[in-house]
Amino acid sequence: MTAFSSTRVFVACLLPDEAKAQFSERFDARFNAHGRTLTADELVADSAGAEALVVTATDRLDAATIARLPASVRLLATYSVGHEHIDTPAARERGLTVLYTPDVLSDACADTALLLMLGAARRVVESQALVRSGAWTGWTALQLLGRDVHGARLGILGMGRIGRAVAKRARGFDMVVHYHNRSRLSPEHEAGALYHPTLDTLLVESDFLCVACPSSPETRHLIDAARIARLPPGAIIVNIARGEVIDDQALIPALESGRIFAAGLDVFEGEPNIAPAYRTLPNVFSLPHIGSSTLETRVAMARLLAHGITAAFAGEPVPNRLA
Numbered sequence: 001m002t003a004f005s006s007t008r009v010f011v012a013c014l015l016p017d018e019a020k021a022q023f024s025e026r027f028d029a030r031f032n033a034h035g036r037t038l039t040a041d042e043l044v045a046d047s048a049g050a051e052a053l054v055v056t057a058t059d060r061l062d063a064a065t066i067a068r069l070p071a072s073v074r075l076l077a078t079y080s081v082g083h084e085h086i087d088t089p090a091a092r093e094r095g096l097t098v099l100y101t102p103d104v105l106s107d108a109c110a111d112t113a114l115l116l117m118l119g120a121a122r123r124v125v126e127s128q129a130l131v132r133s134g135a136w137t138g139w140t141a142l143q144l145l146g147r148d149v150h151g152a153r154l155g156i157l158g159m160g161r162i163g164r165a166v167a168k169r170a171r172g173f174d175m176v177v178h179y180h181n182r183s184r185l186s187p188e189h190e191a192g193a194l195y196h197p198t199l200d201t202l203l204v205e206s207d208f209l210c211v212a213c214p215s216s217p218e219t220r221h222l223i224d225a226a227r228i229a230r231l232p233p234g235a236i237i238v239n240i241a242r243g244e245v246i247d248d249q250a251l252i253p254a255l256e257s258g259r260i261f262a263a264g265l266d267v268f269e270g271e272p273n274i275a276p277a278y279r280t281l282p283n284v285f286s287l288p289h290i291g292s293s294t295l296e297t298r299v300a301m302a303r304l305l306a307h308g309i310t311a312a313f314a315g316e317p318v319p320n321r322l323a
């Protein structure tokens with residue numbers, strides 16, 4: 001039986017009922033009544049009286065919005081592991097506790113990364129179109145030749161929680177895993193993956209490049225034309241992290257020319273207003289940011305935040321505390 005507290009929680013993001021229950025069973029919880037992402041003004045107004053505010057990656061909590069939050073708000077919880085949408089120093093300065101959802105979504109995202117790799121390498125977009133159009137005239141040895149995933153070299157940019165879960169799955173495909181982080185992992189976390197102190201040497205070894213690092217000023221457009229040119233001809237790029245890490249103006253021509261065989265993209269710069277070429281290029285296998293979108297993961301994310309809120313207000317340690 002879940003203990004109920006009178007803590008007033010406003011959940012500003014839209015959640016499935018099973019995830020909402022994680023808050024309503026524990027707290028005096030209110031939910032977004034608009035059925036869409038709130039504007040900053042609505043977020044501020046609807047937070048009135050709340051002690052904890054639950055947002056997600058599409059809610060921008062910049063310093064100005066944080067400054068306008070009602071005085072009752074003492075805790076900000078983001079229903080995401082990415083946190084570039086929150087001005088964390090401003091939140092800290094304001095005395096807010098900030099929570100996020102690491103670990104619980106890594107496996108779902110890594111599953112999606114494998115889906116992106118397989119879908120891009122095996123030409124799923126063209127295959128689906130052929131079957132659905134009725135134009136398929138039967139098997140030939142010529143049709144829709146893809147690239148092998150098994151045995152290929154996988155370069156992971158950002159070997160964190162999600163990157164390591166991708167590596168674990170890739171080993172099951174006999175892929176040779178390389179990675180680049182700013183700092184090298186322990187042997188236990190490396191699990192045999194080959195470390196590259198620089199991104200440039202990683203790229204040369206990457207038949208597949210999986211982007212799994214956070215969005216930050218440092219990583220914005222990190223995958224630009226010069227870095228794409230370092231990948232082996234016919235390489236495949238997948239992005240499970242954030243669209244901003246890839247420069248679309250560099251990737252799109254490389255896809256058009258075939259220099260890059262295909263891309264698997266779950267995330268896009270400026271989403272949902274994505275570069276139009278991504279809607280039409282046959283070698284782009286795209287998903288609408290569903291990396292962590294399973295019911296089990298959605299519930300686990302809500303449960304983690306709910307436990308964190310309970311612990312924080314009880315003055316206990318909170319493992320998923322960002323600030």
Ligand code: NAP
Pocket residue numbers: 081082083102103105106109157158159160161162163180181182183184212213214215218219240241242266267289290291292
């Ligand atoms: P994490 O555990 O913090 O891992 C991030 C990794 O990136 C770390 O290993 C870090 O290592 C590396 N990194 C950070 N900055 C870097 C830089 N400038 N150059 C090279 N490597 C860098 O985070 P996570 O839980 O794996 O999540 C990763 C990202 O995935 C999130 O930030 C989020 O944007 C995205 N995400 C997407 C979805 C989706 O639905 N598609 C869902 C969840 C998360 P060093 O610090 O040593 O460099």
